[in-house]
Each structure stands twice: as C-alpha cells, then as structure tokens.
Amino acid sequence: MTTVALPVASVTEPRARFRDLVASEWLKLWSLRSTGWSLFLGALAVVAFNLGTAWDHYRYFLQYDAASRAEFVANDMALWDAFTYNAALVLILASAAMGVVSVVGEYGSGLIRTTFTAVPARGTLMAAKLLVVAVVQAVFGAVVACGSFWSTQAVLSARDIGLPITHPGAARIVVASALLAPVCAVAGMALGAVLRKSATSIVGAVVLLLLLPAVFSDRRHLTAVLAHATPLHAWERLADAGPAVEEPFPWSVGGAWVVYALWALGAAAVTVLAVRRRDQ
C-alpha cells in the first residue's frame, strides 16, 4: 500500500526579500473592493467639511461689518478654512478605522493563520504591512489636504480673501493635515494588532484619538502635557496659523512634530511586537 517512489528533491528556495512582502501586502490591500471606496468616501467627507465652511464664509462675507472683515483678513482666517477642526476629526476617524481594518480584517476572517503560515517571519510581514498602509495613507492625506487647501482658497478668492500656499503657515497646515492620516492609521493598526476584534479596536481608536484629547484640559500642567501628547492637539498646534493665542502652557511647533513622530514609531513597534510575541 505504501510506495515511496520519488523522494521529493531538497527544497530550493529563492532568497527571502522584504520587497516581496511589500508587493504581497500591496496586492492584498488593493484586491479588496472596499479599499478604494473607503479612501474615496473618506476623502469626499473631509473635503466637503472644509469646502462647506469656506462656502459659508464666501456667502456671508459681504454681510459682515467692516471690522469683522478686517479681522478675518488680519488673522489669516482663510487658513482656518483650509483644514477645519471638524475635518481633522473626520480624517482621524477615517484613517484610524482603515488602519484597524487592515489588521483586524485578517483576524476576523482567520486569514491571519494562512498569512503567518506562508510567512512565519511575522514581525517582518507586519513591517511590510505598516509600510504599505502608511504610504497609502500619506498619499490619501496629501490628496485630501491639498484638495482642501486649493478648493477652499479658490472659493474664498472670489471675495479676494483667499491665500496662496506661499503664505506663512499655509504649507505647514497642508503638511500637518496630510501626515495626520498615516499617523492615525498606524495607531489604528497597533490597536488592531493588540485587540484583534474590529468593534473593540474601533472603539479603542475613538477613545484614544478623539475622546481623550477632548477631556484633557490644557489649564493644568499634567493634563496639558497629556493633551499635547495626542495627535489631535499636535495637529491643532501645527495648523494654528494666526497670531499667537494666549495659552496657560504654550508649546512649540517642533514639539508637535515630535508627537507625530513618536506616535508613528511607537504604534509601529507595538504592531510588530504584538504579533511576534503572542499565539496566533
């Protein structure tokens, strides 16, 4: 009954390359129809929030009194419309959710076991996934931020109050808003890798990225430091273009960039370590 006819030749295997994992994760992301739709609808929502505010200012600008109009111009309020607080909230939610789904989608379906059987180097695989998601989100953020800037300023230009990208602080708003997407997406991936369930991870992302920044008051030193350590407050600091506002605990633009960097690196490290250490 048992026949050992042809022993299988010893395995010849091409060298393992990181870029194969990146290509595989790229294919994995784009082979889902929902990826394109999420990005498209997310972008639409964010730009719509900004454009709506700009439209409002355009529409009622002539009804403002002279002092209000002068204040609008003096305080560079056109830049506030370039990327509004509400739009930032929507962007954080959309990007974090997409980050969560990129990881939890594999746990929910059980695909993760297939993936890690094909690639036992789990940490390397997650690094490839982080790279792909971060790059896609950076492009998404850039499209959304640039689209918002040019569309809002174009609308305001009809009242001669739009500002060019060369205006002091304008470029920083665009870059800070664009980078908010990959930072929050990577944070979402870390939550997904730790919590593994989609509902829990999304709630976790809302609490961590939206709720906590809202409850930390910047009137006391401790809570101000905690608040400043969140991506939302860092974005506010970077997008704050007008003249300096009185704050009990002011902080620098450089500090805000550091917060961005630490979130991205910390979340990436958590994502890689979570899958390496635990049973899958």
Added chain:
Amino acid sequence: MIEVRELTKRYGATTAVDALTFTVRPGRVTGFLGPNGSGKSTTLRMILGLHTPTSGSVTVQGRPFADRPRGLRHVGALLDAGDAHGGRTARAHLAVLARSNRVPLSRVDEVLEEVGLGGAARRRIAGYSLGMRQRLGIAGALLGDPPVLLFDEPLNGLDPEGVKWVRGLFRRLAAEGRTVFVSSHLMTEMEHTADELVVIGRGALIAAESLTEFASRGRRLSVTVGSPDRAALAALLLGEGAEVVDDAGLLTVSGLSAARIGRLALEHRVPLDQLTTRTASLEEAFMELTADSVEYLAGDAR
C-alpha cells in the same frame, strides 16, 4: 518528516496538549485522530509555529517551522476552510500568498485547475460553498509544492466526488515521497485514506502505529450464535469457560472459536440457526480506545 517531542500546551489551568511524542514520516498518509476538543488543532498550530508550546519541541524537516522566513515551499497547510477573506477572489487570495513567497503567478492558475476551481477563480470567496473553500484551502497548501502537507479536517463539506478526489490526492502526494498529515475526528474517514495513525485523547497520545496494527488492537474476536434453545446453549458454553452475553435474542460469545462452538452444539444436539465470527471494526477500536478521553459527551450529567 515531522518530529514532535514531549509537546505540551497549557492555557491557564487547562492542559490542551500533554507531553505528545510522535513522528510523522514521509511517503505515507498519516491520519491524526481524536475526539472533538482533544487537542488536534492546537497540535497542528504548534507544528506551524502559530502557537508557542509551553514545553517540548516540534521540528519540520529538522527545523522549527517558525525559524523559516518563508513557509510555502516547506509546508503546505489547510487549517480551516474559512481562513480567507470573503472579499477577495480565489485568484487574488492565492496571488497574495504566492507573491509573498516568490512563487510564480502561473502556479496560482495551475493549482486552481488542479483542485477544480479553474472556472470559479475570478469569483469572490464569500460566495463559495464550504466544499469550494476546502478546495481553495488545499490549493493554497499545494502552492509552494512543499514536501510536508498538513490538513485539518479537510473532508468537511466535500461531496462524495470531492472526498474521493481528496483521498486520491493524498495518496498521490504521499507516493511522491511527501509527508502528509491529515486530522479527523471520524475513523471512517481515515479508514480508506491513512497508512499510519496518530490517535490522541484529551491531549495525550493513545496510539501511534500503522492502520493494520491499530485495527488488530480492537480485534477482540467474538462469535454471534443464534439458537432456538438459547438457555441450553448458553449453559453449555459457560461450562466450557466462554464469556456469553445474551444480546437481543443472539448470544455473543468470546473465548471460543466458531468451529468449537459448532462442534459443541452438534455433540449436545442443540440446534443452531446462526453462527458468525465478528471482528471489531476500526471505528469500534477507535471508540473503545478513546472512550475514556471523550471531552464532550452527549447527555453527560455533571
């Protein structure tokens, strides 16, 4: 070749796998049998490095599988037919796996044809039946043309034609000199598939031997005898030192051969209307051996 040595896995106070030691050799199909919850899947996951053992070790082709940077060319595995994302097409699912291991894309179409999914390759997996998902899982296992293949309950959901095909496939893979390890909770599935058996219950090893050896364990010879005068016959057989059980109008006799019973009946002029030698089936041997280790018993009052 898969070598499992003193493999143990505990989750808190529960011991899922308890000091398992066995070897799965190439060139034959090895069945991995045990009742539900006996630790088969946990063992397979430890072989694949997905779960870290509490103690003990397991190597595949002489090395822990988790040490391999890429897996498809070393081990092909089907753990659960559901282990794929429903939103992708079968072709995209396999292309993602192939790309990560530098397996040429042409191989994807090859294995899809081989498992009979060629026509459904561009349909999304969400619309697949369980049987089609099993076929997709098998396709994924074959992708890297590996020397070792693991299948966890691969026959679930397959139609009779599919079962026949899978059995033929396993035989062919083994005949090519590969190690084929197939888990199941049904002996009947393994009876026509496996050459070797590894049987576990409550995480501990019960048997690791060839199918023939295993079958002979359960071969407690017994003879079924029917007679219009059962009482007289029973007394006669008991007098000869046999064990006799009256079972639904027939006597089940052990300890005496059918020939001896026939002769005794003739000598004492007791008429017989039936005389059959029975050997316990593999299924019975399996049930007997695992009876003490069934985790979830129906109607079990606790």
